[in-house]
Amino acid sequence: MKKANRTDGRQNALPFWQWARGLRGQQMLVTITFLLVPLLLFFIFTCLPFLKMVQFSFFDMRYIGSRTFVGLDNYKSVFTRSDILSSLKLALYYLGASVIQLGLALLFASVLSFKTRLGSFFKGTLFFPYLVCGIAMGFIFKFFFTHGFVLDTVLTAIGVPHGILPMWLLNTNINNFSLAGSSIWRYTGQNMVLFIGAIMSVDPNLYEAAEIDGANGVNKFFHVILPSIKTIVVLNIILSVSGSISAFEPPYVITGGSFGTATYFVLMDQIAHLDQKVGLASAMAIVLLGIIIVVTVIQRLVFRLFLDEDEKGMTFRERRRSTRRIAVTASSKGGK
Amino acid sequence: MQLKRAISVLLASAMIVAMTACSAGGGSSVETGSKSSTANLPAFDSLHLGTDYKNIKANLKFLTHKTDLVNTTFKDYVQQFQKLYPNINITYEGITDYEKEMSNRITTKDWGDICMVPAFITNKADLPTYFIPLGDQKTLANTYNYTNMWMYQGKTYGIASNGNIQGMVYNKKVYQNAGIMTLPKTPDEFLTDLQKIKDFSGGKVVPMYTNFAAQWTMTAWDAYIGINATGSPDYMNITLPHEKNPFSKKKDMTGPYAVYYTLYEATKRHLIEADPTTTDWEGSKPMMNKGQIGTMALGSWAISQVQTAGSNSADIGYMPFPITVNGKQYATVAGDYNYGINVTSSNDNKIAAMLYVKWLVEKSGFAASNGLISTVKDDPLPTILQESFKNVTLLEDTPAKAGEEALYGNINTDSELSLNSNYTHVAKIVEAAEGASESLDGIMDDWNKKWTAAQQKYGALK
Numbered sequence: 001m002k003k004a005n006r007t008d009g010r011q012n013a014l015p016f017w018q019w020a021r022g023l024r025g026q027q028m029l030v031t032i033t034f035l036l037v038p039l040l041l042f043f044i045f046t047c048l049p050f051l052k053m054v055q056f057s058f059f060d061m062r063y064i065g066s067r068t069f070v071g072l073d074n075y076k077s078v079f080t081r082s083d084i085l086s087s088l089k090l091a092l093y094y095l096g097a098s099v100i101q102l103g104l105a106l107l108f109a110s111v112l113s114f115k116t117r118l119g120s121f122f123k124g125t126l127f128f129p130y131l132v133c134g135i136a137m138g139f140i141f142k143f144f145f146t147h148g149f150v151l152d153t154v155l156t157a158i159g160v161p162h163g164i165l166p167m168w169l170l171n172t173n174i175n176n177f178s179l180a181g182s183s184i185w186r187y188t189g190q191n192m193v194l195f196i197g198a199i200m201s202v203d204p205n206l207y208e209a210a211e212i213d214g215a216n217g218v219n220k221f222f223h224v225i226l227p228s229i230k231t232i233v234v235l236n237i238i239l240s241v242s243g244s245i246s247a248f249e250p251p252y253v254i255t256g257g258s259f260g261t262a263t264y265f266v267l268m269d270q271i272a273h274l275d276q277k278v279g280l281a282s283a284m285a286i287v288l289l290g291i292i293i294v295v296t297v298i299q300r301l302v303f304r305l306f307l308d309e310d311e312k313g314m315t316f317r318e319r320r321r322s323t324r325r326i327a328v329t330a331s332s333k334g335g336k
Numbered sequence: 337m338q339l340k341r342a343i344s345v346l347l348a349s350a351m352i353v354a355m356t357a358c359s360a361g362g363g364s365s366v367e368t369g370s371k372s373s374t375a376n377l378p379a380f381d382s383l384h385l386g387t388d389y390k391n392i393k394a395n396l397k398f399l400t401h402k403t404d405l406v407n408t409t410f411k412d413y414v415q416q417f418q419k420l421y422p423n424i425n426i427t428y429e430g431i432t433d434y435e436k437e438m439s440n441r442i443t444t445k446d447w448g449d450i451c452m453v454p455a456f457i458t459n460k461a462d463l464p465t466y467f468i469p470l471g472d473q474k475t476l477a478n479t480y481n482y483t484n485m486w487m488y489q490g491k492t493y494g495i496a497s498n499g500n501i502q503g504m505v506y507n508k509k510v511y512q513n514a515g516i517m518t519l520p521k522t523p524d525e526f527l528t529d530l531q532k533i534k535d536f537s538g539g540k541v542v543p544m545y546t547n548f549a550a551q552w553t554m555t556a557w558d559a560y561i562g563i564n565a566t567g568s569p570d571y572m573n574i575t576l577p578h579e580k581n582p583f584s585k586k587k588d589m590t591g592p593y594a595v596y597y598t599l600y601e602a603t604k605r606h607l608i609e610a611d612p613t614t615t616d617w618e619g620s621k622p623m624m625n626k627g628q629i630g631t632m633a634l635g636s637w638a639i640s641q642v643q644t645a646g647s648n649s650a651d652i653g654y655m656p657f658p659i660t661v662n663g664k665q666y667a668t669v670a671g672d673y674n675y676g677i678n679v680t681s682s683n684d685n686k687i688a689a690m691l692y693v694k695w696l697v698e699k700s701g702f703a704a705s706n707g708l709i710s711t712v713k714d715d716p717l718p719t720i721l722q723e724s725f726k727n728v729t730l731l732e733d734t735p736a737k738a739g740e741e742a743l744y745g746n747i748n749t750d751s752e753l754s755l756n757s758n759y760t761h762v763a764k765i766v767e768a769a770e771g772a773s774e775s776l777d778g779i780m781d782d783w784n785k786k787w788t789a790a791q792q793k794y795g796a797l798k
Contacts, residue, residue, distance in 0.1 A: 062749070063439040064466075065459050146614035169613040172771050255613055256551055257760075259767050273436050274758035276456060276749055 057282035067279075074283035084284065087267045088291075090176060090251075094244030094263075097180035098187075102236055105188050109195030110221055123196070127189035134186075138253025141182040145169050145254070172260045179250040179261055187243070191236050198229035234303050241299070242292045264288060377686055380470035380495065381479050383694055386420045393423040394688035397448030399438070401673065403430030409702075417695050424688045435757070442466055445680045449689045452673035453486055453494040455757050458745025460486070460736075463493040467676040468686055470495055480697070480711050482671030484735040495697055496671025499709035500635040501721060501730065502559045502657065503667055505642055509651045510541055510630045519655045519724070521665065523589060523598040526658035530607040533630045544602050544631040545620055548612035548766055554759040556633045557599055560657045561592035561755070563668040563731045567661035573736040577744045577796050582787060583780040590661050593780060596765055598658070599633075600776045603769035612766055621645035625652065637672060639720060640707040654720055656728045669709065669730045743796055751790035753783060 019025040057074055061067035078084055108126060112119050129137070144150045145168035152165050168178045206224050215223065226233070248265035251257050257266035264284070272281030378388070400406065406428045414426045429448070431437050438454045441447045453467065469491035470476065476483045476492050486494035511519075511529070514536040520526035530543035547553035562572040567590075576582055585593045602608055609615060623629050625646030632638070636654055643649035656665045675693040677686055696702060703710040707718045717725075736744060748754055753761050761783065768774040791797045 062456075062458075064443060064457065065462050142614060147611040149614075167611050167613070170611055170770060172773070175613075256549065256763075258548070258613060258763050259771070270758070270760055271752075273439065274760065275752045275754055276439070276458075277752070 053282045053285060056278055057286055059279045061279050062276040063278060070279065074280045075287065077280060078283050078287050084267060087262055087264045090261070090263045091245045091247065093176040093180040094183060094247045095241065097184050098240035098244050101184045101188050102191055102240060105191035106195055109192045109199060110225055113196050113199040127193055129186045130190040134249035135253055137182065137186055138249060141250070142254050145178055169255050170259055175255065175259055175261055179254060182250050182254070183247065194232055194236060195229065198232035199225055202228045234299070238296055238299055241295055245292060246288065377468065378690070380690055380694060381476055383690060385691065385695055385699065389687055389691060391423060392421065392684055392688050394685045396424065396426045396450060396685060396689055396692065398426055398428045399448050399451040400428060400430055401434035401452055403432055406430040413696065413700050417692055421691060424692065426692060447678065449678050449681045449685050450693060451676055453676040458749055459742040460488040461742055463488045464679070466679055467493040468679050469493055479713060481713055482711065482732065485671045486674055487735055488741060494674030494676045495693060496674050496711045497696070498672050498703040498711060499669055500637050500672050501667050501669050501709065501725065502564055502635055503654050504631050504657060505624065505634050505638050506631045506653050506655050507624055507627050507629065507651050508653045510627050520658040521660045522658055523594050526598060527601050527605065527607070530602055530630065531605065534607055541627065542609045542629045543607040545615065545624070545629045546608050546612050546766060547615050547617055547620055547632065548763065549615040550617035551759045553617060553634065554762040555756055556635060557595060557762050558755040559635065559668065560595045562733060563666050564657045565591050565595050565659050567664065567666040569731040569734045572733045573744050574734060577740070577747055577791070578798070580797065581784040583783045585777070590659055594659055596780070597776060600765050600769045603766050604772070612770065627651065636721065637708060653724060655724055665728045667725060667728050667730055669732055671711065743794060746794050747787065747790040747796060750793060751786040753786060
């Protein structure tokens with residue numbers, strides 16, 4: 001009886017060992033073993049803190065002391081507090097800046113992708129600001145905008161009377177423009193490099209063909225370059241939009257959020273660390289995540305509907321229109 | 337193959353352990369620490385330095401906000417202390433953004449042995465969770481000042497590194513040159529004097545420098561609203577939590593309104609620096625020393641820093657905040673950051689930490705060499721304070737009544753004013769005055785509303 005049982009057990013275990021020794025089994029085991037460490041790190045340092053934050057957002061709590069469960073109260077105050085809502089509006093300044101920034105980057109990229117005198121020098125110079133860390137950039141611009149410092153000196157040197165120079169960071173009509181301007185300086189180079197990379201991958205035969213057809217530089221840009229780098233343009237737009245909603249470094253370092261420059265992130269930092277309302281700040285973070293996801297999805301949809309071409313060179317909308325036309329002609333034929 | 341399986345099992349179990357450890361760490365931060373471990377510790381005031389626990393061995397870690405002294409003064413202190421206790425070793429760690437970083441680190445329990453009790457602990461009932469009691473407040477008060485700062489249920493959980501008076505740093509020469517012979521005693525006298533300074537110097541001297549951009553400096557204004565502005569030692573912890581609309585204007589121009597009025601009007605009349613957004617704290621000290629700044633709102637700890645920032649140390653003076661209550665002037669005197677000892681350290685480390693803290697307070701000469709008020713009762717006031725505060729009554733804030741220890745802190749943070757810890761509400765006054773965007777009364781109404789809402793939440797209004 002005993003003996004029979006043992007053989008049974010061995011026979012049951014056999015398929016697994018066979019599978020494990022075989023090619024597929026080996027592949028699976030190796031994959032799992034290699035993935036385990038990165039997944040573990042991902043779970044501990046990304047998922048766990050995020051889940052904790054979601055949990056915190058339902059509590060009225062400080063860093064220390066007792067916590068009370070408050071349900072959706074924190075979310076309610078995110079959507080009802082005027083200071084939080086108005087801080088979201090500041091994203092518009094950065095959004096406006098990112099339009100200028102993308103335009104500039106595209107312009108520089110399409111010029112610098114071709115042989116230009118001192119091309120590498122200009123590429124390097126334009127990209128350099130991106131290598132400066134955000135905090136250092138903040139200090140650079142703090143001194144740049146200080147009354148009577150760099151910017152004012154330059155402006156007086158070119159003949160602007162000193163009396164009419166505004167306080168760049170104090171005047172609430174212009175200080176957000178000053179800050180958004182500093183982010184143009186920082187990110188144009190990064191966008192440009194992405195664009196240059198995309199433009200480089202365009203088949204040079206296309207330029208030649210366009211030239212033979214008599215296209216000038218502007219034609220080439222709109223009919224050859226732009227359609228070929230669409231994906232990168234959209235990627236850059238998505239990055240800039242989510243970047244403008246979550247703008248943090250310029251206002252945090254340069255003005256500390258004073259004089260109406262506190263963006264959503266700066267306000268969140270103040271609520272979390274100075275007022276110690278951890279629950280509310282967590283809820284703000286999650287709402288921001290939601291906003292960014294929604295904006296990105298909308299962008300993707302718009303892209304799919306109007307820009308994304310299939311192998312026949314038709315967008316989704318054009319395709320639908322043409323299928324409808326076919327259907328209409330087919331039905332009219334049937335009626336005959 | 338078996339090896340691989342063993343590895344995967346090991347990793348899986350490691351993951352589970354890590355997970356449970358994480359969640360356990362998160363959960364236990366709410367619970368109170370063990371209280372039995374503090375039972376067999378000696379009392380702080382009855383320790384004898386140099387004779388008790390002569391052979392105790394310990395490695396201590398000390399977290400401090402004084403990053404500038406970690407490699408200089410504090411190293412000296414450790415060396416001197418080790419002459420008495422050669423087997424106690426102390427490692428200092430300076431933290432730049434002290435409050436922010438400590439708010440995370442303190443929850444881990446093994447942050448070290450000694451730290452400066454962080455100001456964000458607003459509920460004194462939390463003290464036993466993190467720090468050991470140093471003794472009964474009543475006994476400690478015979479020898480030391482400021483023992484009720486971190487008192488909970490009759491026990492004291494921290495001992496102040498030094499004391500501070502709340503007043504204003506000013507440049508005597510600037511005031512004399514402008515023809516100001518007697519120091520101002522009311523907000524309006526003060527504003528007139530600032531105007532005199534501005535006019536006399538032709539706008540070259542900043543009458544009052546706000547240090548707006550440094551942010552933390554702005555909380556000095558909150559420190560005046562208690563005893564300085566009301567003359568009542570009960571104001572901050574007993575009156576304010578229950579007072580209806582505390583920020584409203586009072587007829588005799590005392591109380592919180594008068595303090596913020598001074599800042600608002602000085603800004604509005606352009607008696608502060610031209611561009612507050614780009615002020616520089618380190619640069620302001622030599623400027624004041626040279627006589628380019630008239631006044632700065634800072635605690636008495638700043639005196640020696642301004643004095644040593646240049647060659648004119650004799651020009652620097654310290655004056656009471658210009659508010660007079662019934663013909664008399666008052667000033668808050670309070671402990672600076674307190675030394676606190678970790679409740680989760682080993683017993684030997686706790687005793688060693690007590691010895692070092694006692695040595696710091698009594699023997700190091702930290703207060704005297706920096707022109708600060710000593711924590712030890714019998715030590716004299718620094719000379720600079722003896723002259724200008726002759727006719728000023730110095731008072732300490734009374735602690736909250738039993739059962740209401742947490743009330744002020746709860747209302748304070750819940751209203752998001754966070755007096756004395758968050759600068760943003762004070763900054764708002766400068767912003768409003770500078771852009772003429774909002775009246776002072778409007779801001780004060782807003783604060784009253786926030787304060788009232790928090791009072792109602794915690795049932796403080798009757």
